[in-house]
Amino acid sequence: MNAPPTSPPKYHVLYVDDEEKALHYFRQMFEDEFIIHTATNAAEGYRILEAYGHQIGILLTDQRMPGESGVELMDRARRLHPNLVRILVTAFTDYQTAVKAVNEGRAYRYLHKPLDPEQLASVLRQGMEYYATLMERETLLTENAENIRSTLMADRVAGMGIMAEGLNHHLRNALTVVRAFIDLAPMKLMEEIEGRPPRDANFWVETQHQAQAQIERIQTLLNHLAHASHSRKLERKDSIHLGTLLEESISAYLAHFQERNIRVEYNVSPTLPALLVHGDRFRQLWRLLLIEEITHLHPGDYVRIRATMQRDATGQEQAVMVLTDNGAWGAQDRAANLFDPFFTRSRKPDDFGVNMMACYVTLHLHGGSIEAKRLEPQGLELTMRLPLDPNQNTQEADDFFQRATQHEERWRQREELAA
Known part of the structure; x- marks a missing residue:
């Protein structure tokens, strides 16, 4: 042989x-x-x-x-x-x-x-070489698909940032005027009818409240867009124990989970140290994730969160946080769509559809990453990775920063040319 x-x-x-x-x-x-x-x-x-x-x-x-x-x-x-x-x-x-x-x-x-030993050895080596080539090709295709997805996501976020900036500038001014009109309308109406009470006071009160609620909804959407499209790396100076944060966040929404009969469990490894994060944005990340679960899941469903410390291929220590649920998907829904702007699993008209995009951006701006996997027959698995060292980034985060920076530079050059 x-x-x-x-x-x-x-x-x-x-x-x-x-x-x-x-x-x-x-x-x-x-x-x-x-x-x-x-x-x-x-x-x-x-x-x-x-x-x-x-x-x-x-x-x-x-x-x-x-x-x-x-x-x-x-x-x-x-x-x-x-x-x-x-x-x-x-x-x-x-x-x-x-x-x-x-x-x-x-x-x-x-x-x-x-x-025949000689022939068998030759066939096994050829077969193993063939298999290794197939697996390498599959790995490259997967990596290329992921790179394309990350590039598209960075493009979307950059575009959303431009749109959010424009919407905030134009719509907020308009909403200020509309809000002032709605607030003053009842008093002006009383003046017009010379102080006499309107025939249907409840109508005017309900109309005013509905209009104010819709204005609040639009302003909330603008705030969500602004957070979701923020593309500058966050400073990680706040020390947070994930177990404590999860306990506080779940407690804040516990009544909603209980009302909908949704079970929520979490388990944080005792070996996971305190995380250095941007406190406000990291807390908001978990609030948005829990809101997403409350919005999407049905009675009897569950949410499970677990967190451990692991090392990546280079030996870098990471916090690995995994959220799973057993919620249903639409027949044509794909896990990759979960972070798309205005995509919702719930299909509810009052769901903004930017919460998951905001979570995606927040993890990347922390130097981490987030991946979604559709479970069979139903369910979602979100895997979030965050380097323990604030000065380190995952490869996905580096790619995201690079794309976001390129878009910001192009937009700045466009504004300079327009001026």
Whole structure:
């Protein structure tokens, strides 16, 4: 056999065969080159595939075994992990079965018994190289998709900032005039009718209250937009214990959770130290998250929050905060849309749809990141990462700052040219 590569194996090999001697010899031949798993039947092999997931790069399986056949196992394995390299081992009498499996895409290739060690070693190395290439390609595609999503999000936030600035300037002035008119209208009406009481005083009172409520709603929306589109890195000078903050925040909304029969639980690891944050914005982050849950969830649903300290690939210490719920999604909803401006899971007309975008921006302006995952059959998982060192950023935060800064510079240049 050729000399095995010196680099440590990244992915594993699973060999399924009802002949235990064959499994023993296989392990002896290749355990120095690959991480080997063996199983004596398809059911046991499938359990190993489920347990190790994408760590297993090659499935080598005998065709004829008691119970499920090799081809049937490969069919199930393909549905579980489409990229898995599947190799069928057959006797010469099963030649047509093997050819059909390859032609139909069930198998990467087939080998005849008795196995030739040199040929088997060559096939395993080629298969492992092929699998590693597939996984690298998938990783790159995922990273590119995430980069595109982050870029689009930064674009949206920058655009929202411009829009919010314009709306605040123009609408607030108009709202001031409208509010003054509404406040003065009842008194002016009394003057017009020479001090006599109006025939339907309740009508005027209710109309005034409704108009004032709508003005408050518009002003609240403007405030939310202003916070959501803020694009300058926040100063992290306030020390906050997350457990204490969660207790206070949940207590503030406990009546709303109880009224809607929504269970809320939290668990903060005792090893998580106090966090240096921008106090106001970090508290607002959790208020917005809880409001989002109250708005979206239905009676009987739950919210669970857990927080731990972890290290990233570079050894940097991070607070990892995970919020999960079992709320329903729309059929066409995607997790990536959750942070889009004016997207709401609840579809309620009074839901502003900027709370989650504000949370996204707040985490990034802290040097952290937030990711959303849609759970099956229903539910949401939000993973928030915050470097413990205020001077460190996640890669996602660095990318966000860069895009936001570029947009601010372009907008400044545009204003200078217009002047």
